[in-house]
Amino acid sequence: MNIIDRFLAVQSAIRKKLQLVGIIALLLTCKYEEVSLPVVEDLILISDKEMLMVNALQFNMTVPITYVFMRWFLKASQSDKKVELVSFFLIEPCMVEYKMLRFPPSMFAVAFVFTAQCTLGVSREWNTTSVGKLTGVHRKYITSKYGNAARREPSFLLEAWF
Incomplete structure (x- = not known):
């Protein structure tokens, strides 16, 4: 949720793309936090915008929790x-x-x-x-x-x- 909130604070997204934003945030979080990742082939069609999100967040992925x-x-x-x-x-x-x-x-x-x-x-x-x-x-x-x-x-x- 933190990644989604921070992304939407610096980059607008139309309502139809919010699901895509959520999936990409989940994928990024899994890549960063988890030991086992979701099958990337299942997410490949919707994750082509990953770099847009990473760039909007300026690669700042870690936040104190x-x-x-x-x-x-x-x-x-x-x-x-x-x-x-x-x-x-x-x-x-x-x-x-x-x-x-x-x-x-x-x-x-x-x-x-x-x-x-x-x-x-x-x-x-x-x-x-x-x-x-x-x-x-x-x-x-x-x-x-x-x-x-x-x-x-x-x-x-x-x-x-x-």
């Missing part, structure tokens, strides 16, 4: 596995919330590392109002594999954001 900042802040704060798991538990459902786009990835990440650190001082179980609509994330982090991070109650700081 929240996950990278989370790793940096967790390491800098010498956090243990519990803080790490609670941080990721708290941030995952928020990353799909539109209103969270107003925060830069670095601020977003550091806030959740700090919130996780504050949260770990609380030992009460999560209640149903804390789970919200995204129950898949809750079910993931309530397992022992993820350190039962969902059994913690979030700090007041997280609640203030919503």
Whole structure:
């Protein structure tokens, strides 16, 4: 999505070509990020405009993302596995919330590392109002594999954001 947004910010595209823009962005992302690529022959007819997109982005393909900042802040704060798991538990459902786009990835990440650190001082179980609509994330982090991070109650700081 970031590549699509940045491309459309510098290059206009008619509505009929937006699917092409999306496919090319996907192909570029796969080439850059993934180990296994989609079959290029399947995309060859629609990917002939790849260079237009790459040139419009001035070959600037890497952007800092929240996950990278989370790793940096967790390491800098010498956090243990519990803080790490609670941080990721708290941030995952928020990353799909539109209103969270107003925060830069670095601020977003550091806030959740700090919130996780504050949260770990609380030992009460999560209640149903804390789970919200995204129950898949809750079910993931309530397992022992993820350190039962969902059994913690979030700090007041997280609640203030919503």
